[in-house]
Amino acid sequence: xxxxxxxxxxxxxxxxxxxxxxxxxxxxxxxxxxxxxxxxxxxxxxxxxxxxxxxxxxxxxxxxxxxxxxxxxxxxxxxxxxxxxxxxxxxxxxxxxxxxxxxxxxxxxxxxxxxxxxxxxxxxxxxxxxxxxxxxxxxxxxxxxxxxxxxxxxxxxxxxxxxxxxxxxxxxxxxxxxxxxxxxxxxxxxxxxxxxxxxxxxxxxxxxxxxxxxxxxxxxxxxxxxxxxxxxxxxxxxxxxxxxxxxxxxxxxxxxxxxxxxxxxxxxxxxxxxxxxxxxxxxxxxxxxxxxxx
Amino acid sequence: xxxxxxxxxxxxxxxxxxxxxxxxxxxxxxxxxxxxxxxxxxxxxxxxxxxxxxxxxxxxxxxxxxxxxxxxxxxxxxxxxxxxxxxxxxxxxxxxxxxxxxxxxxxxxxxxxxxxxxxxxxxxxxxxxxxxxxxxxxxxxxxxxxxxxxxxxxxxxxxxxxxxxxxxxxxxxxxxxxxxxxxxxxxxxxxxxxxxxxxxxxxxxxxxxxxxxxxxxxxxxxxxxxxxxxxxxxxxxxxxxxxxxxxxxxxxxxxxxxxxxxxxxxxxxxxxxxxxxxxxxxxxxxxxxxxxx
Numbered sequence: 001x002x003x004x005x006x007x008x009x010x011x012x013x014x015x016x017x018x019x020x021x022x023x024x025x026x027x028x029x030x031x032x033x034x035x036x037x038x039x040x041x042x043x044x045x046x047x048x049x050x051x052x053x054x055x056x057x058x059x060x061x062x063x064x065x066x067x068x069x070x071x072x073x074x075x076x077x078x079x080x081x082x083x084x085x086x087x088x089x090x091x092x093x094x095x096x097x098x099x100x101x102x103x104x105x106x107x108x109x110x111x112x113x114x115x116x117x118x119x120x121x122x123x124x125x126x127x128x129x130x131x132x133x134x135x136x137x138x139x140x141x142x143x144x145x146x147x148x149x150x151x152x153x154x155x156x157x158x159x160x161x162x163x164x165x166x167x168x169x170x171x172x173x174x175x176x177x178x179x180x181x182x183x184x185x186x187x188x189x190x191x192x193x194x195x196x197x198x199x200x201x202x203x204x205x206x207x208x209x210x211x212x213x214x215x216x217x218x219x220x221x222x223x224x225x226x227x228x229x230x231x232x233x234x235x236x237x238x239x240x241x242x243x244x245x246x247x248x249x250x251x252x253x254x255x256x257x258x259x260x261x262x263x264x265x266x267x268x269x270x271x272x273x274x275x276x277x278x279x280x281x282x283x284x285x286x287x288x289x290x291x292x293x294x
Numbered sequence: 295x296x297x298x299x300x301x302x303x304x305x306x307x308x309x310x311x312x313x314x315x316x317x318x319x320x321x322x323x324x325x326x327x328x329x330x331x332x333x334x335x336x337x338x339x340x341x342x343x344x345x346x347x348x349x350x351x352x353x354x355x356x357x358x359x360x361x362x363x364x365x366x367x368x369x370x371x372x373x374x375x376x377x378x379x380x381x382x383x384x385x386x387x388x389x390x391x392x393x394x395x396x397x398x399x400x401x402x403x404x405x406x407x408x409x410x411x412x413x414x415x416x417x418x419x420x421x422x423x424x425x426x427x428x429x430x431x432x433x434x435x436x437x438x439x440x441x442x443x444x445x446x447x448x449x450x451x452x453x454x455x456x457x458x459x460x461x462x463x464x465x466x467x468x469x470x471x472x473x474x475x476x477x478x479x480x481x482x483x484x485x486x487x488x489x490x491x492x493x494x495x496x497x498x499x500x501x502x503x504x505x506x507x508x509x510x511x512x513x514x515x516x517x518x519x520x521x522x523x524x525x526x527x528x529x530x531x532x533x534x535x536x537x538x539x540x541x542x543x544x545x546x547x548x549x550x551x552x553x554x555x556x557x558x559x560x561x562x563x564x565x566x567x568x569x570x571x572x573x574x575x576x577x578x579x580x581x582x583x584x585x586x587x
Contacts, residue, residue, distance in 0.1 A: 001502070018490030025482055025499040027427040029438050133321040144321035188319055196312030205319040208295070 004218040011035045011044040045086035054095040058201035065098040065156045076102045080109040088115035099123040099155040104285035119253035123232030127209035131188040132162045152245045159274045160186045165264045220249035298512035299324045305338040339380035348389040352495035359392035359450045374400045378407035385414045393417040393449040395581030402585030413547030417526030421503035425482040426456045453570045454480045459560040514543035
């Protein structure tokens with residue numbers, strides 16, 4: 001439905017023909033094509049400018065995103081091998097969890113295939129920003145569309161660090177509000193997994209957030225200026241090789257990773273705490289690909 | 295996500311909590327609340343301006359919309375009874391199939407409760423228009439955003455009658471194109487049911503079409519004076535009590551009918567109109583009979 005999308009290719013191991021038939025009836029200018037099964041993966045990727053990977057299994061109550069690692073790591077690796085072969089210049093959005101590990105996996109695959117471009121690989125964290133804006137707006141009593149909270153770090157539990165001190169519109173939270181909001185934003189995904197009681201994880205809000213991020217990326221790729229989004233990317237703002245923060249998107253993908261800005265004491269503490277867990281997740285992803293001896 | 299929606303109440307007999315938690319995380323101004331089971335249905339309806347009913351079972355390959363009648367008729371009847379009791383002034387959008395019968399059922403229920411307003415009861419046929427626009431634009435290489443094809447009659451098989459002679463922008467069709475396009479538009483729903491091979495019927499395109507009709511309705515309720523949509527409503531355009539055609543929507547609901555849609559039909563369309571009437575009448579009568587059992 002986005003006029004910036006001229007062609008939409010849907011790929012999965014099952015069910016794609018039905019979804020394609022369904023979507024193809026909408027009176028929007030996008031041409032929709034469906035591909036099903038491993039033999040059709042490469043055909044689906046040729047000529048693509050943006051590849052979004054939400055593939056894999058979702059959490060059930062009691063699971064962490066890391067519990068999904070074993071299944072989803074292999075899926076992401078296979079899909080990235082396809083991307084490297086068929087559309088190496090595409091921008092890649094990784095949604096499959098655990099993002100903290102699957103983005104490093106994608107990078108390792110691309111490096112081994114000689115097509116790695118650190119500006120074109122992004123882990124999607126926009127749902128954390130969406131949640132932060134919503135929950136903060138509730139506390140502030142304002143329209144959530146007016147709220148902007150940067151969220152840095154990673155995309156799991158305590159690696160999700162909202163920078164409430166940098167909120168727009170400017171606001172001084174009480175200590176209790178900061179604790180409540182930070183925990184709620186960090187556990188937003190779990191909140192939905194529990195509410196769905198086994199029926200799945202966030203789908204509607206994830207689609208909403210992913211669509212917003214895809215739209216921002218497409219606008220930037222086309223030359224629009226000033227497109228700034230939070231994303232989990234190859235980064236030098238900390239000593240970790242990957243980190244989520246505000247990035248400036250442009251015709252080549254990530255044109256610039258923006259500095260974190262001033263953090264208060266609570267946030268500096270949170271940052272120190274998250275680094276260990278994030279480092280472990282990154283290394284787990286890198287090790288996974290090394291084991292495969294591509 | 296539409297700024298015209300201030301509150302969104304979701305009701306079902308299961309799974310609502312999860313969907314509400316999911317949707318409530320979106321940073322949009324609408325307040326989302328969930329209601330599960332018949333005991334909470336009344337509360338879910340209080341104060342509501344527009345009720346959308348997509349409830350019920352979808353088709354599997356080989357089924358017609360009428361095969362869904364028995365299950366869905368009972369569901370629609372209970373839901374509309376609750377609407378009559380809790381928000382009698384609300385607009386009602388019926389999506390549950392077979393729409394051709396469900397709308398008459400809803401009307402009978404509302405009449406019995408003394409709250410029937412024929413200007414506010416709608417069978418949603420927007421997906422037929424969306425499909426017509428898409429297939430015609432594809433065939434004729436037109437820019438989709440400019441294409442508008444009126445679709446009249448009902449919402450099942452041959453009761454769906456696209457008026458290709460009234461397509462905007464004006465088009466020349468060969469007789470073969472008219473027949474193929476009409477056939478494809480009439481069977482659009484079946485096309486998706488078969489492609490999904492048992493996994494369901496149209497959901498994404500249905501949601502898209504329904505959202506378009508909801509937007510139009512909310513704009514009309516909000517005072518917009520330029521809202522026109524095709525929809526299945528109580529009608530005097532033909533001798534049938536219910537008929538889908540283009541209507542003007544306003545604050546009170548249906549405020550006018552585009553009677554010109556039934557003038558100057560091509561011979562093929564006149565034939566199609568006469569052919570659909572007996573099937574549509576039968577579906578309407580079936581619905582009325584069920585409601586009065």
